Each structure stands twice: as structure tokens, then as C-alpha cells.
Amino acid sequence: MKTTVAMLLAVAAAGMMSGGQAMAQDQALIDRGKYLMDGPVACGNCHNTRAQDMSFVPGKEFAGGFHLFDPIGIDAYAANITPDPDTGIGTWTDEEIITAIREGKTPDGRIIFPPMPVPSYNGMSDDDVKAIVAYLRTVPAVHNEVPESKYTIPQQAMPPAKGAPAPSPSDKVAYGGYIVNALAHCFECHTPFTPEGMPDMTKLGAGGFEIVLGPDVTVMTANITPHPGTGIGSWSDDDIKKAITDAVRPDGTKLAPPMPYANFHNMTAEDLDAVVAYLRTVPPIDNKVERTEFQKKAFP
Ligand code: HEC
Ligand code: HEC
Structure with a gap:
């Protein structure tokens, strides 16, 4: 040929x-x-x-x-x-x-x-x-x-x-679970550790994990289970999304780092909806968290 x-x-x-x-x-x-x-x-x-x-140093991402x-x-x-x-x-x-x-x-x-x-x-x-x-x-x-x-x-x-593969985004709860658990590691911050240094799975999402950011700078993570009294069960979807993306609570209190609010602000509306839908389904845990003096003073 x-x-x-x-x-x-x-x-x-x-x-x-x-x-x-x-x-x-x-x-x-x-x-x-x-x-x-x-x-x-x-x-x-x-x-x-x-x-x-x-603060992040520009050019050193x-x-x-x-x-x-x-x-x-x-x-x-x-x-x-x-x-x-x-x-x-x-x-x-x-x-x-x-x-x-x-x-x-x-x-x-x-x-x-x-x-x-x-x-x-x-x-x-x-x-x-x-x-x-x-x-x-x-x-x-x-x-x-x-x-x-x-x-x-x-x-x-x-x-x-x-x-x-990730669950289909059309299954909001499952996809939200994937974002919360596999991508955004929400519970890794929002769950206290056992004395052995492993996450306490009986308190998943119940907050009270102390993060040391420096000398005299510690922050306490919040209870993000749907418990109506001590968690976020009584918050509206918009309340939860505003906390995640704008670092502000429904009562106007500001939220402290190191939660990556500025990153979460870039999430699509669909992904945020999925996160909220999933958070509504986790077991509510009664755990009252006290914010630290630093949090109360620096993020009133
Ligand atoms: C909670 C903080 C934290 C988050 C979030 C985190 N990392 Fe890390 N990562 C670390 C620390 C601390 C080390 C160094 C551990 C050490 O030296 O023992 C590390 C090490 C690594 C290493 C090994 C590099 C080396 O030279 O040892 C890679 C690769 C890495 N991270 C990638 C990532 C990626 C990609 C993500 C996001 C998907 C991520 N990390 C999220 C804290 C984090
Ligand atoms: C690096 C740690 C970290 C990660 C990751 C993180 N958070 Fe947080 N989050 C915090 C801390 C610390 C606070 C408490 C801030 C304060 O009270 O000043 C908080 C507060 C909140 C609040 C406000 C609750 C309240 O009662 O005040 C919500 C809602 C929340 N986080 C949801 C999430 C979700 C959803 C994710 C994952 C998409 C997430 N967080 C990931 C550290 C983290």
C-alpha cells in the first residue's frame, strides 16, 4: 500500500x-x-x-x-x-x-x-x-x-x-459526607482526641478539641452535630453556610481560625448545600463547649 x-x-x-x-x-x-x-x-x-x-506570607503558598x-x-x-x-x-x-x-x-x-x-x-x-x-x-x-x-x-x-469514586453529587447527603469526611476533614478538628492521641469516635463532631496556635493562643472547636441545645441543630441552612464561609455565627459572634473559612468561601453553592444536608444526618451529641479566653477576646 x-x-x-x-x-x-x-x-x-x-x-x-x-x-x-x-x-x-x-x-x-x-x-x-x-x-x-x-x-x-x-x-x-x-x-x-x-x-x-x-497571616499567610505572599509568594510562599x-x-x-x-x-x-x-x-x-x-x-x-x-x-x-x-x-x-x-x-x-x-x-x-x-x-x-x-x-x-x-x-x-x-x-x-x-x-x-x-x-x-x-x-x-x-x-x-x-x-x-x-x-x-x-x-x-x-x-x-x-x-x-x-x-x-x-x-x-x-x-x-x-x-x-x-x-x-466519589458519590454522585445528585445524592446530596452521600456527596456531602464525602466532602466533610474525605476532603474537608471537618471532624478531624471538630472531634476531641483520646488520651492516646486518636480521635474519640464516640464524640464525632461534638467539638471541644483544643488547638494550640501559640503561647497563650488556644482555640476550642465547636459542636457541629445537630444537637438542638449544644450543637447547630436549631440553626437554619443559611446560618450554617454563613458560619462556614464567612466566619460569623447567627448571633453575630465572629469565629476564630484555624478553620479555613476563606477557602470554604470558594466552595460552590451545590457543595455547600451537600455539606449542610450531610451535617443534618450525623448523630446529635450533647456537649457544651466553652470558647477560650483568647477566642472570646479576639473574636467577640
Ligand atoms: C493539619 C495540617 C495539615 C493538613 C490539613 C495537610 N497537611 Fe500535609 N503535612 C502536614 C505536616 C505537619 C507534615 C509534615 C509531617 C512530618 O514532617 O512529620 C505534612 C506532610 C505532607 C507531605 C509529605 C512531604 C514531606 O516532605 O514530608 C505531603 C506530600 C503533604 N503533607 C501533602 C498534603 C496535601 C496534598 C494536603 C491536602 C490534601 C495536606 N498535606 C494537608 C500537615 C498537614
Ligand atoms: C482546622 C480546624 C477546622 C476545620 C478543618 C474545620 N473547622 Fe469548623 N471550626 C473550627 C474552630 C476552631 C471553630 C470555633 C471557632 C470559634 O468559636 O471561634 C469552628 C467553628 C465551626 C462552626 C461554628 C459552630 C458554632 O457553634 O459556633 C461550624 C458550623 C463549623 N465550624 C463547621 C465546619 C465544617 C462543616 C467544616 C468542614 C467543611 C469545618 N468546620 C472544618 C475549626 C475547624
Whole structure:
């Protein structure tokens, strides 16, 4: 069979088309990753470099160094997860990054839960974790050496992730559960720890977990179960959404960090609806939480 110019052109055109499609797919993956990172997943809440006053340092997104301290035995520094080859994760393969996120193991054998909310991320879909990695490859590399983390409590790697697809967004409660549990790790902050340093599953979402942000700066997380008296059971859907995205309670009280309100503000209306629908279905727990003096003074 003789190859004609027309055939060659046809082959070239086909090649270009599939190349173009692949690029469109890559872009869709990166866009999804960006939405997740700017929105519900908010990895930057821990991984962005912060100034002394806790504000993010511009130009150091995902460059690490944020100090996470807990008297139960955590003295950790969030890692540099930019593509810098020396101080970041530029030389890691996609699989290595995915294993760190969903199973909490690094290629050099470190375990990173706690404090990184790996049990939540263990339920992340293959699509979403790949989207996060694709986006991380596109952020500017920042050279930033981060101090070594130290732990005196046992840490724990998670079993291999199943990577099951996320529930369909048309099933609001199930999809909301996926956002709350696998992406936004709401309960990892809103559940107190047992003395052994593991989340107390009998108090899921009941608040009262103390987060140490600095000397004399501690905040207490709120009860976000639908308990009518001590949780958010009597709040309207809009009340709950406003708290999540605007850091303000129905009575006008402001809400303290480190909840990533600014990220949650970027969530789509559908995703926020799903979160609220799911929160209404978790078991109500009677647990009255007292805000700390810092919270009352700095966020009245
Ligand atoms: C609650 C804070 C917190 C959140 C949220 C968090 N991380 Fe981490 N992460 C850490 C800390 C702290 C370390 C370093 C642990 C250590 O050095 O022992 C770490 C380590 C890592 C590592 C290993 C890098 C290395 O060089 O050791 C990767 C990769 C990573 N995080 C990615 C992510 C991604 C992606 C997200 C969002 C899906 C995320 N993290 C969310 C706190 C967090
Ligand atoms: C990094 C920790 C952290 C994460 C993650 C987090 N929160 Fe919070 N959240 C807090 C803290 C701390 C407060 C209390 C702030 C205050 O009272 O000043 C709070 C307060 C709230 C409140 C207000 C309740 C009340 O009674 O005042 C709601 C509602 C809430 N969070 C929902 C959520 C949801 C839903 C998610 C996940 C989409 C989430 N939070 C993720 C730390 C967190």
C-alpha cells in the first residue's frame, strides 16, 4: 500500500486531535485540583508559610514551615509541598505523593499522621487525589527548608486507600459526607482526641478539641452535630453556610481560625448545600463547649 500525502496529513491531524484532547483532560484535572485546594480541601491552611501573626506570607503558598504543636506529643512543621527539587516534593513520583496524602507514608519511611488528617484523606477518590497532584505540579517551586518534626506519641499509617469514586453529587447527603469526611476533614478538628492521641469516635463532631496556635493562643472547636441545645441543630441552612464561609455565627459572634473559612468561601453553592444536608444526618451529641479566653477576646 502506498502512503499518500493525504494519508500522512490525516494521521498527523488525528495525532494532533488526540494530543489536544489529552491536553484538555489535563487542564480539567488541574482545574479540579485547583478548586479542591482553593476550596474544600484547603491543604494550604497547614502548608502555606505563615508570618508571626498567623497571616499567610505572599509568594510562599505551600512552602511549609507552619508549626503544629500539641502538648500530647506533637511538635511538627508542615512540609514544603511545592515542586522545589531540594526542599519540596519535586522529585517525588505521583504515586509517592498520593501515598503520602492517603496513607500517610513518605518515600523515606516517615509517618505523618497525626497531625496531617490522613484518616480523612484515606477515603479520597482516585480522581480527586490525582487532580490535587496535577495541580501541585503547577504551583511555583519555592526553596524553603523546613525544620524536622518530632513526635512523642505513636503515629499511624493508614491501610492502602481504596480510591473508590466519589458519590454522585445528585445524592446530596452521600456527596456531602464525602466532602466533610474525605476532603474537608471537618471532624478531624471538630472531634476531641483520646488520651492516646486518636480521635474519640464516640464524640464525632461534638467539638471541644483544643488547638494550640501559640503561647497563650488556644482555640476550642465547636459542636457541629445537630444537637438542638449544644450543637447547630436549631440553626437554619443559611446560618450554617454563613458560619462556614464567612466566619460569623447567627448571633453575630465572629469565629476564630484555624478553620479555613476563606477557602470554604470558594466552595460552590451545590457543595455547600451537600455539606449542610450531610451535617443534618450525623448523630446529635450533647456537649457544651466553652470558647477560650483568647477566642472570646479576639473574636467577640
Ligand atoms: C493539619 C495540617 C495539615 C493538613 C490539613 C495537610 N497537611 Fe500535609 N503535612 C502536614 C505536616 C505537619 C507534615 C509534615 C509531617 C512530618 O514532617 O512529620 C505534612 C506532610 C505532607 C507531605 C509529605 C512531604 C514531606 O516532605 O514530608 C505531603 C506530600 C503533604 N503533607 C501533602 C498534603 C496535601 C496534598 C494536603 C491536602 C490534601 C495536606 N498535606 C494537608 C500537615 C498537614
Ligand atoms: C482546622 C480546624 C477546622 C476545620 C478543618 C474545620 N473547622 Fe469548623 N471550626 C473550627 C474552630 C476552631 C471553630 C470555633 C471557632 C470559634 O468559636 O471561634 C469552628 C467553628 C465551626 C462552626 C461554628 C459552630 C458554632 O457553634 O459556633 C461550624 C458550623 C463549623 N465550624 C463547621 C465546619 C465544617 C462543616 C467544616 C468542614 C467543611 C469545618 N468546620 C472544618 C475549626 C475547624
